[in-house]
Amino acid sequence: MHPSGVDGMQRASQENREWKRHKKVTVPWATYDAHRLNECKRVIDLREAFIELDQPVQRREFQLSQLTVLLLLKLMFDVSYRTLARAIKDLYLFQALAMKRAPCYKTIQNTMQYLTESVLMEINQGLIPQATAIGGFDSSGMKTHRRGAWIVLRFHLPQHRRDFKKIHLFVDLVSKKILYCLVTTGKASDAKQVKKLLKGCQWTRVDIILANGGYDTRECFNAIAGVGATPGIPVRRNAITKSHGCYSRRKAVLAQQHDYSEWEGKVHYRMRCVVESIFSGLKRRFGEYLFSIKDQFRNVEMWLRTILWNVVIYPR
Numbered sequence: 001m002h003p004s005g006v007d008g009m010q011r012a013s014q015e016n017r018e019w020k021r022h023k024k025v026t027v028p029w030a031t032y033d034a035h036r037l038n039e040c041k042r043v044i045d046l047r048e049a050f051i052e053l054d055q056p057v058q059r060r061e062f063q064l065s066q067l068t069v070l071l072l073l074k075l076m077f078d079v080s081y082r083t084l085a086r087a088i089k090d091l092y093l094f095q096a097l098a099m100k101r102a103p104c105y106k107t108i109q110n111t112m113q114y115l116t117e118s119v120l121m122e123i124n125q126g127l128i129p130q131a132t133a134i135g136g137f138d139s140s141g142m143k144t145h146r147r148g149a150w151i152v153l154r155f156h157l158p159q160h161r162r163d164f165k166k167i168h169l170f171v172d173l174v175s176k177k178i179l180y181c182l183v184t185t186g187k188a189s190d191a192k193q194v195k196k197l198l199k200g201c202q203w204t205r206v207d208i209i210l211a212n213g214g215y216d217t218r219e220c221f222n223a224i225a226g227v228g229a230t231p232g233i234p235v236r237r238n239a240i241t242k243s244h245g246c247y248s249r250r251k252a253v254l255a256q257q258h259d260y261s262e263w264e265g266k267v268h269y270r271m272r273c274v275v276e277s278i279f280s281g282l283k284r285r286f287g288e289y290l291f292s293i294k295d296q297f298r299n300v301e302m303w304l305r306t307i308l309w310n311v312v313i314y315p316r
Helices: 029-048 064-077 081-090 105-114 118-126 149-154 193-197 218-225 249-257 258-264 269-286 295-313
Strands: 131-143 164-172 175-186 205-212 229-232
Touching: 029 064, 029 295, 064 081, 064 105, 064 295, 081 105, 105 164, 105 218, 105 295, 118 295, 131 193, 131 269, 164 193, 164 269, 175 193, 175 295, 193 218, 205 269, 218 229, 218 249, 229 249, 258 269
Parallel strands: 131 205, 205 229
Antiparallel strands: 131 164, 164 175
8 A cells, every 4th residue: 555545656755856958048128028029110101101191080189090000900919999099098009109098999999990901902012022933822711700619608608609800811932022902701712812902903913922732723723823923832643734725734743753853943942932931920010800790891801910910010
């Protein structure tokens, strides 16, 4: 019989052993704070880009450009509207935006209804290069519900099904900036969104466009070749060499069947992973869920995230 009264179980040691790290970890907090402060300054300076949006809001006390910058701060720090309104008042951020007083949380929340995708696309156009050597397509899911399990059980609320939206991105793989974004339903096909992504970036010249095997359709090859770019899409192993009205795909099939490594190096296909890294950075930095409820506002929110990424993460 074990002294503790339980057979087969070891008695926990009562000695207080000092916990030691395997390696020393130091955080340069001064450098970190200076970096985050610089990010906030770049976001506040964006008001000049939103000047064309200016119109009186909430009894003509605020300008739309001022409230749009506050929305970007909400996305950057991933806080609620109430927390943001309190921080603006306590830290006197409203003075940096030339406001007479701090707006309430409802005023900031209602700003979404004054914004449109077309205006935000024009603003994003001024933040990205007009030509690039390599671009890429990809998609990922974003959650639409963030209600905690405790709230559902405590207030006997109905449990929502796990819904999500699919985000499609067209990315400049050289500067790592987002050229265009698109929000669709969770079951939308990736290949069918290529024409919309390319149409939204007609003013951008891309030499090579990379995508994964999910985009291996003749429609995608024809759409990419139609804008003067070289498709960098891996084809199926049993793909036939007949063109069937798509010469660019036939050319890719012949090149990959002859020497896949040579084709991979020619189109720089290994750079396609940059798109997935950008998706990972977007979710880790600005949250992995969409706080907007209506689809119209979700599209606006995604464009705000795009602008924020191009300004804060990769300002160069």
